[in-house]
Amino acid sequence: MQFMLLFSRQGKLRLQKWYVPLSDKEKKKITRELVQTVLARKPKMCSFLEWRDLKVVYKRYASLYFCCAVENQDNELITLEIIHRYVELLDKYFGSVCELDIIFNFEKAYFILDEFLLGGEAQETSKKNVLKAIEQADLLQENVDFQTRLFAV
């Protein structure tokens, strides 16, 4: 996977994870163009599109678009499953996740993503294990901050 973008129906970016080195300017340009392209797609169209020299896999969950750019040899159908798995993880963590959860807890969304994918590939295929790791890390954070609760993020 080269990058993953989450954006709302109005085109507002909610999460961006880049697995390739690009300048800020390039990232902004790509984001703008891709968001426009995906938002222009009609609901009945298929989830895949060719964009520049990449394959883009996208799926809409409620008000959020999950959009991944994968390489030519990657399996598009399993990428859909990866997107779905990420949504399930978010759902389990936040309890019936909605867009607002991701807006207000974006850093947690990143932490979860980073326990599921690394360098663009899945590192853990068990839902349970990903969530367990996040839970433990959260506990670690809380224990350390127990004395300094005032200074939580």
Place this chain on the structure above:
Amino acid sequence: MPAPIRLRELIRTIRTARTQAEEREMIQKECAAIRSSFREEDNTYRCRNVAKLLYMHMLGYPAHFGQLECLKLIASQKFTDKRIGYLGAMLLLDERQDVHLLMTNCIKNDLNHSTQYVQGLALCTLGCMGSSEMCRDLAGEVEKLLKTSNSYLRKKAALCAVHVIRKVPELMEMFLPATKNLLSEKNHGVLHTSVVLLTEMCERSPDMLAHFRKNEKLVPQLVRILKNLIMSGYSPEHDVSGISDPFLQVRILRLLRILGKSDDDSSEAMNDILAQVATNTETSKNVGNAILYETVLTIMDIKSESGLRVLAINILGRFLLNNDKNIRYVALTSLLKTVQTDHNAVQRHRSTIVDCLKDLDVSIKRRAMELSFALVNGNNVRGMMKELLYFLDSCDPEFKADCASGVFLAAEKYAPSKRWHIDTVMRVLTTAGSYVRDDSVPNLIQLITNSVEMHAYTVQRLYKALLDDISQQPLVQVASWCIGEYGDLLLSGQCEEEEPIQVTEDEVLDVLEGLLASNLSTPVTRGYSLTAIMKLSTRFSSVNRIKKVVSVYGSSIDVELQQRAVEYNALFKKYDHMRPALLERMPIMEKTATNGPSEIVQTNGEAEPSAVEAKHPPPVAQPANQANDLLDLLGGNDVVPVIQTSMPTKPASAGGELLDLLGDLSLSGPAPAPSVPSSQPPFLLDGLSSQPLFNDIAPAGIPPMIAYNKNGLKIDFTFERANPNPNVAVITIHATNSTESEMTEFVFQAAVPKTFQLQLLSPSSNVVPALNQGSVTQVIRVLNPQKQQLRMRIKLTYTHKGSPVQDLSEVNNFPPQSWQ
């Protein structure tokens, strides 16, 4: 200084902004606060401030002043700080920043931290955005972690190693020992990431690939793991809709593909498991289809047995019928990849594929179109073209150009009849005329010229099309050219193929003049129209009207048009005696390879007859039998025929093909050394368009020669270089007969050595009258790029006094100027 506001507070506040300006103001205020807080080196709130900065960065605002702060957070001992610090590093600090390298030491320390979650953060960051230098520095640490028994870290180390290898391929070797028992892990996370690592290594290095095949016996291991996944019962931890760990299955199948490619043993070892997966996988949900998709890709890429391949194609066929668009898309993509190798199997699904042309989704339509073109063959061309033309009518503009080109190519290859071919071409021109490629106009003109018996039909149809619509330039250009050439056929109303129309000269001229005047016509089109009108001066009787038009355009603003008009005017005034000859019917043009212009052959449809043809106007219709006889005489179809009425696709090189005649004609000349005087001024003129048409007949003073003189048949060669190419010698043969009886069925053939190329144009006739009462002339053009000494072998056949005569001869006495 009051405590900086919390992150969630800030987010809430910013979201209340009603305008972009209001938001910007809030952001600027907060950024200022954050900046002063950073300046104070406040450790307590640094984490909070960076988090806020990251939020603002996501909204699109600059956050570079936070980069160093991220580094400080990473160096902190608090886990919260590290978490945010590493996140900030991944978002703000890519390898282009100078600050990037400062992270290296921190990461190194954290890779050896006592807490696995800290180690995890470090591995994750390194694996996502580590630069080559960082990777070089830290590869050793990663390798160490790859051997740990802690599966949480091992799986991350594996993917981190993948990133290191991608950045610094030379380091691949050092990870090899650690991969030894990766696959004996039970933990699926480690298994999955290990397969990814092995895939990366095998893809990058053929040596690694060979090593893993032979020494590590990777294939049996993978087959075993895959088998367990399929056969084992329900595993709640890894289950997705009844399938056990589909992610791992797909990755294993992909690695098997790489291992089995071009390797018989490996392919055989995996045949069974592939068949098993293909038949047992549940297809009701996307996840099952994802596995089947990967399986099909693997089967097609390895050396699988044919039964398995058929199974794969059938799976794709079933996919095509699936309601899910994504599945159909994926099927079309895969079929496109396999259509070359498994053509017949894919043909079976042709009707389903053609149905996909009507799909609403753009990507599916494009795939279906490409695949349809790949499936056209001699048997199905009529049906397929019907569907594709219907598609061309209704498709989006973005498809039209490609579809039109595809139709032309397919029609050229598989046209069942000339009429069908011309009808198809006309259909494309009328429906997508503005989207066809530029080179299709000359190609079409050539096609039309060569379909002699269809001229009347073609010109009639084109004329009717013009009456309907003059906006599509390629159509208009082809139509004007044809009307110019075959206007007489249009008038005479002889059309066998369909009901002939009644049209007068004035009506035709009206149409052509209309094109000249119309705003829709491009300059090129106007050129075509003017020339067409001019040509009609020898075919129609309303010469005065034409003269008037031509003189009017003599003062046109368009320089090209003006020049043409002035020249044509001159043709009327001073050179009227040459007019009929110049404006004679075009001869059949020989076609070279379909792409790329050849210097010899005229493929441009422009109606500027070269002086050569003007001098020797050939007869209108080339008898097809003559062409066939030529082929027989020259020993079969290997020889490039020089007169053709059907569409040849062979190049015009007479090189090795004229084998029989060339026999022992060896090149004893010197090797192509720069013996050509470089400062040789060209005899010829610089370009046809800059010269008046009738002026470039200057023979450049090469003396004629007698090439053959035997039994009363004398053949003279005269030379010209009336062509913009200095390497082309134009030879005209004059055959005369001094005997008392005429020579009939006279055929002249020639062959040249390999470094030359030869083109033989049509002869003036095939009867050499007796007693030198006339001659047969024919033009030969020889391309001599290496400036070698010109030699030729000729073969003459004719019937004299009732008996056939045949003779072979060599011509060696070419004057030096003809080839230097």
